[in-house]
Amino acid sequence: MIEKIINGIHGVRNYGVISICILFACFIGTVIWAFTRKKHYLTRMSALPLNDGSKSGDLTDNHRP
C-alpha cells in the first residue's frame, strides 16, 4: 500500500535516476581532480602527518622494543 503512495508522488522515480547520474558525474570529477594534481603536491601531502613542526619531535619509535 505504502508503495503506491510514495510512487504516486509526482516524478519520484526520477529521483533515483537523477541521483545516480549526479553520483557518476561527481565521481568522474573527483577522479579527474585527483589525477591532475602535481606530483610534488601529492608527495608533500602524503607525508604531512610526519611533519608536525614540534621542536621536541614525536618519539615515533617509543612504543617499540
Next chain:
Amino acid sequence: MNTNVETFKYDNRIVRAFAIATIVWGVVGMAVGLLAAVQLFLPEANLNLQFITFGRIRPLHTNAVIFAFVGNGMFTGIYYSLQRLCKARMFSDFLSWFNFWGWQLIIVSAALTLPLGFTTSKEYAELEWPIDIAITVVWVAFAVNLFGTIVKRREQHMYVAIWFYIATVVTIAVLHIVNSMEMPWSGLKSYSMYAGVQDALVQWWYGHNAVAFFLTTPYLGLMYYFLPKAANRPVFSYRLSVIHFWALIFLYIWAGPHHLLYTALPDWAQSLGMLFSLMLIAPSWGGTLNGLLTLRGAWDKVRQDPMLKFMVAAVTAYGMATLEGPALSIKSVNSLSHYTDWTVAHAHTGALGWNGFLTFSMLYWLFPVLYRTKLWSVKLANYHFWISLLGVIFYVIPIYIAGVTEGLMWKQFTKDGFLQYPNFLETIVQVVPMFRLRAIGGTLYILGVLLMVYNLYRTAKSGKFEPDTVAQAAPRANHAAVAGKTTFHRLLEGKPLFFTVLAVVAILIGGIVEVIPMYLIKENVPTIASVKPYTPLEVMGRDIYIREGCLGCHSQMIRPFRSETERYGEYSKAGEFVYDHPFLWGSERKGPDLAREGGRYPDAWHFNHMDDPRSTSPGSIMPRYSWLLTQPLDTNSLPARLKALRKVGVPYPAGYENGPAQKDLVAQATRVVQNLKQGAVTAESDREIIALIAYLQRLGTDIKPAPAAAAAPSSFE
C-alpha cells in the same frame, strides 16, 4: 619563501583528558555489554533489579561504547592531530574544555537516565530531549573550535584527515537534529514528532549514518593520520585517499534503507539502498588497501610493534565489515539475516575490530608521546593484542553461527508445509550455547583492555607529562598572492566554508531521496478506518513497554514471508502505525514478534509470564518483570501524555485528558482485573502490569477481530 617563523604551543592537556575518558568509559561500556551478554543465557544475572535488566542496559551499552568510548576516542585523536595538521593550537581552550566537560556530563546523564528507563527507544538515539539539546550545544562548540582552528591554520593545505573530520561534524549535526524532533510531556520524557513509517525512515536514515559518520569517517581521518605516524612513512596514495573521501561520503548517506528491507518501505527505495550499499565496497576497500599499502616495506615492524599490529587488525576488520555490510544489504541475504544475531556479529566486527583496535593503537602511540617516555611494556601490549584478538574471534564466530541458525530455523518448513519449529522458543534455546561462548569472547576482550590500562598507567608514571608541545611554523601565505590566480583546488582547500558546503551538498543529494518521501509520507498515508488511537491505559502500557526496552528483543514488524505470516499472522501494513509515536518495529528478535500479540493469550497468561517467564515458557531467556506487579501506575501524568500526543497529531478530542480519559482508563483497568480473576489471578487495577497487559492485548487487533478480553471502547471513538 616565508622566513617569518612563528613559535606556538600545541595543547596536550585536552588530548590527555579525552584519552583518559576514552579508557574509563571504554571499560565501563564493555563491562555493561558483558553483563547484558551474560543475561542472555542467565537471565537471573539482572539480580531481579529493573535498573540492570537487559532491556535497559542494552541501550546503555551501545550508547556507552559508541558515544563515550568511540566518541572520546574520536575527540582524543582529532584534538591531537588537528593541531599538528594545521600547525596551530586549538582555536579556543575554553571551547576545548567546554567540549570535554559537556561531553562527559552528557555521558553521565545517559548512564543515569537509561537504567532509570528514560529512553526514546530509537536505537543509538535513546537519550531524552534535555540531553539531546545538550548534545547539540556541545557539538556546536566542537564545530566552532574545529573550524576556528582550520581558519587560523599555518599549513597551506588541508590534509585529507581534516576533510573526514569536517564531514563528521556537519553530517552528525544534520542527523542528530532531524532525528531528535520530539514533543516533551515531562522534564525527561517525550514523544517522537514522527509516527510509524515516517519515524522508521527518519530513524534508520539516522541510525545507518550514525554508524557511517560517527564510527567510520572520523576514524578514517585518524587512520590517515596515525597510520603514517606509526609506520613512519607517507600515505601510500594521496590520490586514492581523496577519491576514497568523496566517494565514501557521497555513497554512505544513501544506504539507510537497507535497514528496512521487506518492511513497508517502497521497493524502489529498498533497491536503491541496496545498490548504493553494494557500491560502498569500492571506496571502503580503496581506503583499506590504502591503509595496508602504507605499510609497504615496513611489515617487519608489525612483528614487533603492538601499535602497528592493532592498526593492521583494525584496518583489516574495517575491510571485512565493509564487505559484509553490503552483502547483508542484498535483499535475499537480508531476508535471512535480519532480526537475527548475524547483525550483532557484523556490528561487533566493526566495533571491536575497527573502532576498538584503532583506539588501542592510537592510545599506545599517544601515551608515550604525551609523557615523553617509552611504552612501559611492549610485551604486555603484545599480550593485549593476542588476548583481545582471541576475544574478537570467540565473540563473532559463535554469534555468526547463532545468527544463521536462527534465520534458517525460523524459515524451515516440514515436507507437509508446516513450520518445522512453530515454537519460537525452540530456535532460541538452540543458540544459547553460542551466547555462552560469546560471553567468554567478551571477557577476553575486556581482560586485554585491563592489561592496556595497567600498561598505560605505568607508562604515565614512568614519564613526565608535557602539557604543551612547543612548535614552529611559518604563517600561512596568501594563496592568491603566492599563486597569482585562484584555482578550484586552492578554493577548495583555502576556504573551509566552501569545502564544507560541498561536503553538505554531497550528503544531502543522497539524503534527499530518503528525506522527500519521509516528509511527504505523513500527508499521504491514509489511515485504515479500523485503526484507532491507543486508549489511555494502552498509552500508559506502551510507555512502560518503551521504558523496559522490550523492543531490544521483540520486533513489531511482520515481513511478507510465508514463514512469518504462518508464525505471527497477517504481515504488517503501514497504515497500522499512524499513531505510533515513536514506531516500535525493533531490529532484533530474541523473542517472538509481537505485532499480532493481541488476543493470542488470556490476560492471566501475560500476568504470569511477566512475573516469571519460565512458569509459562520453560527454558525462556526472558528476564522476570515482577516489579511491574507491584509498582503503581503513574496516572497523574496521563493528561500531559495525551496533550503531547495530540500536539504530534493523534486525534484525541480537546479536553479529553481532563476527566474522560481517566474514567476510560479506570474502566479498562477494571475489565483487565476481571479477566485476570477468571484466570485465577488476583491483582489491583492501579498497577503497571495492568497497563502493559492492556497494551499487549491491543497489538495488531485493529485489523483483526479482537477477542472480548482486549476490546476496550473509549469515549473518544
